[in-house]
Amino acid sequence: MATRTTDAADTPRSRNSAARRGSVLLSRHPRLRLSLLLSAPLVWLGLVYIVALIALLITAFWTVDSFTGEISQDWTLDNIITVVTGALYQTVTVRTVGVAVLVTIIDIAIALPIAFYMAKVASPRMQRLLVVAVLLPLWASYLVKAYAWRSVLSQEGILQWLLEPFGLSTPGYGLSAVVITLAYLWLPYVILPIYAGLERVPDSLLEASADLGGKTWPTLRLVVLPIIWPAIIAGSIFAFALSLGDYITVNIVGGASQMLGNLVYTNVGTANNLPLAAAIALIPIVIIFGYLAVVRRTGALNNL
Amino acid sequence: MRLGKAARGVLAAISILILLVMYLPLAVVFINSFSTSTSLSWPPPGFTLEWWVRAANSAGALNAISTSVQVALIATLVSLLLGTLISIGLQRYDFFGRDAISLLVILPIALPGIITGVALNNAFRTMMGIPLSIWTVVIAHATFCIVTVFNNTIARLRRMGTSLEEASADLGAGLWTTFRLVTFPQLRSALVAGGLLAFALSFDEIIVTTFTAGSGVTTLPIWILNNMFRPNQAPVVAVIAVVMVLVSIAPIYFAQRLSGAEQKVP
Numbered sequence: 001m002a003t004r005t006t007d008a009a010d011t012p013r014s015r016n017s018a019a020r021r022g023s024v025l026l027s028r029h030p031r032l033r034l035s036l037l038l039s040a041p042l043v044w045l046g047l048v049y050i051v052a053l054i055a056l057l058i059t060a061f062w063t064v065d066s067f068t069g070e071i072s073q074d075w076t077l078d079n080i081i082t083v084v085t086g087a088l089y090q091t092v093t094v095r096t097v098g099v100a101v102l103v104t105i106i107d108i109a110i111a112l113p114i115a116f117y118m119a120k121v122a123s124p125r126m127q128r129l130l131v132v133a134v135l136l137p138l139w140a141s142y143l144v145k146a147y148a149w150r151s152v153l154s155q156e157g158i159l160q161w162l163l164e165p166f167g168l169s170t171p172g173y174g175l176s177a178v179v180i181t182l183a184y185l186w187l188p189y190v191i192l193p194i195y196a197g198l199e200r201v202p203d204s205l206l207e208a209s210a211d212l213g214g215k216t217w218p219t220l221r222l223v224v225l226p227i228i229w230p231a232i233i234a235g236s237i238f239a240f241a242l243s244l245g246d247y248i249t250v251n252i253v254g255g256a257s258q259m260l261g262n263l264v265y266t267n268v269g270t271a272n273n274l275p276l277a278a279a280i281a282l283i284p285i286v287i288i289f290g291y292l293a294v295v296r297r298t299g300a301l302n303n304l
Numbered sequence: 305m306r307l308g309k310a311a312r313g314v315l316a317a318i319s320i321l322i323l324l325v326m327y328l329p330l331a332v333v334f335i336n337s338f339s340t341s342t343s344l345s346w347p348p349p350g351f352t353l354e355w356w357v358r359a360a361n362s363a364g365a366l367n368a369i370s371t372s373v374q375v376a377l378i379a380t381l382v383s384l385l386l387g388t389l390i391s392i393g394l395q396r397y398d399f400f401g402r403d404a405i406s407l408l409v410i411l412p413i414a415l416p417g418i419i420t421g422v423a424l425n426n427a428f429r430t431m432m433g434i435p436l437s438i439w440t441v442v443i444a445h446a447t448f449c450i451v452t453v454f455n456n457t458i459a460r461l462r463r464m465g466t467s468l469e470e471a472s473a474d475l476g477a478g479l480w481t482t483f484r485l486v487t488f489p490q491l492r493s494a495l496v497a498g499g500l501l502a503f504a505l506s507f508d509e510i511i512v513t514t515f516t517a518g519s520g521v522t523t524l525p526i527w528i529l530n531n532m533f534r535p536n537q538a539p540v541v542a543v544i545a546v547v548m549v550l551v552s553i554a555p556i557y558f559a560q561r562l563s564g565a566e567q568k569v570p
Contacts, residue, residue, distance in 0.1 A: 245416015
């Protein structure tokens, strides 16, 4: 490019400019370079996020004055004890984790074949079209998609209309509708990392396996699966974490069932009990941290 | 492993079936946007263009779209900057606390949105005394968008290696010149992909937005939530959703082509 030769940084006159000296200083001091790189993002994440999160957790040890509705900063374990021992919280926790696990398993089961087709069977042109096809639903609003499922699953909906001739009927609104809708909503987030993981599996490995007599299933299990395992875990983090905190889909298609997100929401909003909400929020936080600690070893956190 | 014709056929059939199910709700929304019925009944009793006309004239919807675009643009720019810095820092240097920092980046997306939302709401209002506004939404969105930029960029950095940058330094280029002329061009398509995902994430976010938007700030998801269950507005919401999907085809397609083209010429 012609412009390059006229760049200020390349002309002899600027050799001793401040920028040049700064550049030399930085290249001699990698630590300084690193701290300059990391200071802005760390200040942002630390100030905005970690401080806010810690403050919320501290609030869980405070209480709300039942007369004024103000938070009184007396340290107490009452909220934590309520949440850990309360039958309501135990039931809802089990229900929420159950839904999240089911959604995750369904999404992985659906994502594996289509991601495999995209990465290893389809032609490059087809591959591109398929990625676009998988990404597009992400742009239809989350709310609209949840609402669309409300329409699809309703007694007057298209599912009932399709199933009726076979003597079947729609599951209606309830937990199964929540599982179906959440699995639908997060599916692209699971397909994409698994697809990216499969794309990195070299074709030569598959050919080598075939040359050595490996049949389809053993090859998938012994060659492909170990390589894409971190990608599968990465996808599962999305499906699991997003399901764990959802309360809007539950409101739209869940019927009367509640999940942890609904309990947090009610306690922040209508009940105006932030300390109790914070204590409930501890449940998903503990679950997610446990999950991340388990999957950290797979290297999945580098594959999100 | 060699897949026979039959296996390929089965895989193709399964993939088509999955795509059909993925597009079924979208098709329902599309058809509902032309239906004369304002409820959810199927099949539609008749067809009309009324909702499309109403959507085009709906000041509330258009304002909400413009608010969402502004929020998403600024949040994407901030997350592009912060995400790139942090990915270069983590990929090119080995230091104590590296794992903690990579956990810190994914935490805002790994923890449920309602926790992020409540925590930020509490921090802005009661701790820092900042009134909720469009800027609190931007700050919140940028925080959880960093991760998409980070993931795309760090994956590219890992694949890139450092030999070109070292060559540039050996030839006398300063750090900034090397970044501008050697590193950045190689990162560009990863940044486009990460930025696009960040934009989509911010544009569609509802839970954190609910907790961090001031009363006068209506993003598109908030507008949709307020109008979705109003009988005469539900079809207008459907029109907006259809338009959003159609508008997003072009940027997604070009981003795909861009990254595809760059992979062929490494």
